[in-house]
Structure formats: C-alpha cells, structure tokens
Amino acid sequence: MSDPDADRGADAPPEPVLDDLFATIESRKAELPEGSYTASLFTHEKGENAVLEKVGEESTEAILAAKDDDREELTAESADLVYHLLVLLAMKDLDVDDLRGELRDRF
Numbered sequence: 839m840s841d842p843d844a845d846r847g848a849d850a851p852p853e854p855v856l857d858d859l860f861a862t863i864e865s866r867k868a869e870l871p872e873g874s875y876t877a878s879l880f881t882h883e884k885g886e887n888a889v890l891e892k893v894g895e896e897s898t899e900a901i902l903a904a905k906d907d908d909r910e911e912l913t914a915e916s917a918d919l920v921y922h923l924l925v926l927l928a929m930k931d932l933d934v935d936d937l938r939g940e941l942r943d944r945f
C-alpha cells in the first residue's frame with residue numbers, strides 16, 4: 839500500500855483525506871454529475887433510506903470482518919462505512935467539521 843504522505847516531509851501534517859473526500863461529496867451533491875455513485879445516493883428513489891441502508895450494511899460487513907480477524911477486509915469495510923457516513927452527514931447539511939468538533943470536545 840503506498841503512503842501518500844511519504845514525500846511530504848517528516849513534519850508535514852497528514853494529508854487531509856477526510857476533508858478532500860468530504861469536499862468531493864459536497865461537489866457531487868451540488869452538481870449531481872452523470873455516472874457518479876455519490877450523486878446517485880442523493881437522487882435515489884428510496885430517498886435517504888438508500889444511504890441509511892448502506893451505513894447499516896457496511897457496518898455489518900465491518901463487524902463480520904472483525905469477527906473473522908480479517909484486518910485487510912476490516913480496513914476496506916471501514917473505509918466504505920466512513921465514506922457512506924460522510925455522505926449521510928452531507929445529506930443532513932452537517933459536515934466533517936461538525937464531526938471533528940464533536941470528537942475534539944470529548945478529548
């Protein structure tokens with residue numbers, strides 16, 4: 839697995855991948871481009887249930903991977919879960935800063 843931070847210098851902050859991903863999700867929400875999976879979640883005939891079902895499904899898949907001690911699968915399913923959770927936040931007009939703020943407040 840390649841490390842996107844490898845040539846950023848030892849003191850560089852980690853790549854803000856969650857912010858970049860969230861910005862892409864917001865852009866898909868605003869522009870609804872053809873062929874975008876993210877856009878399809880915002881326009882789904884099931885409404886918000888489409889993304890809610892995916893959050894539940896990916897959560898279950900992450901649990902099963904953990905029970906199997908499959909760390910690679912757990913990493914992949916966790917990424918699916920986080921992505922769908924970010925889409926859900928965007929759908930509810932929340933953003934990654936709301937999530938960051940909530941986590942920071944508990945620190």
Ligand SMILES: N=c1c2ncn([C@@H]3O[C@H](COP(=O)(O)OP(=O)(O)OP(=O)(O)O)[C@@H](O)[C@H]3O)c2ncn1[C@@H]1O[C@H](COP(=O)(O)O)[C@@H](O)[C@H]1O
Pocket residue numbers: 859862866873874875876877917918921
């Ligand atoms: N991170 C993700 C991401 N994670 C998961 N997924 C999609 O989430 C779906 C996961 O569903 P499953 O694992 O159940 O697989 P599936 O059976 O193919 O899915 P379904 O048919 O059940 O919907 C797949 O279609 C994945 O492609 C994602 N789709 C998009 N992104 C990011 O969003 C960006 C924009 O994507 P588009 O909106 O497609 O342009 C991409 O560049 C990525 O950075």
